[in-house]
Amino acid sequence: MHKLLFLLAFFLVVSPIVKAQNQENKILIEEYLRQSENQRKTGLIMLGAGLGSVVVGTILFGTGWSDGSDVAVGSGAILFTAGSISTLVSIPILISSASVARKGAKLSMGTSNISSVQSSGFSSRAYPVLSFSIPFNSQNP
Incomplete structure (x- = not known):
C-alpha cells in the first residue's frame, strides 16, 4: 500500500514537469506541413503536365513539319511553349515546398528540460529532443 501511495505521489509531482508540446507550436507545425504538402502536389502536377505538354508539342511539331501542316506546327509550338x-x-x-517543410521540422526540434532528483534537491538538465505527434483518430476534417 505504501508503494502505491509513493508511486501516486511521485507521478503527481513529476507530471507537471514533463510537459507535452504546447498547442500553438503543434498547430503551426501542422499548418506548415499541410502547406508544404499542398505546394508539393501543385508543383508535381505542374511538372508532370508541363513535361507531358512538351513531349506532345514536340511530337505534334515534328509530324506537322514533316507533313507540311501549318496547324499542327502552330499547335505543337504552343503546346511546347506552355x-x-x-x-x-x-x-x-x-x-518553396521543401523550405516550408524544413520550417515545420525546425519547430519540432529543440531542447527540453528534465528534472532529476539529486542529493541536494531537484536538478534541471537540458537535452535535445525531436517532437512528433501520432494522431490516433483517423478522421480527417
Whole structure:
C-alpha cells in the first residue's frame, strides 16, 4: 500500500514537469506541413503536365513539319511553349515546398528540460529532443 501511495505521489509531482508540446507550436507545425504538402502536389502536377505538354508539342511539331501542316506546327509550338513555362514555374514551387517543410521540422526540434532528483534537491538538465505527434483518430476534417 505504501508503494502505491509513493508511486501516486511521485507521478503527481513529476507530471507537471514533463510537459507535452504546447498547442500553438503543434498547430503551426501542422499548418506548415499541410502547406508544404499542398505546394508539393501543385508543383508535381505542374511538372508532370508541363513535361507531358512538351513531349506532345514536340511530337505534334515534328509530324506537322514533316507533313507540311501549318496547324499542327502552330499547335505543337504552343503546346511546347506552355509546357516549358509550366515546367519552369513548378521548380520554384517545389523548392518553396521543401523550405516550408524544413520550417515545420525546425519547430519540432529543440531542447527540453528534465528534472532529476539529486542529493541536494531537484536538478534541471537540458537535452535535445525531436517532437512528433501520432494522431490516433483517423478522421480527417
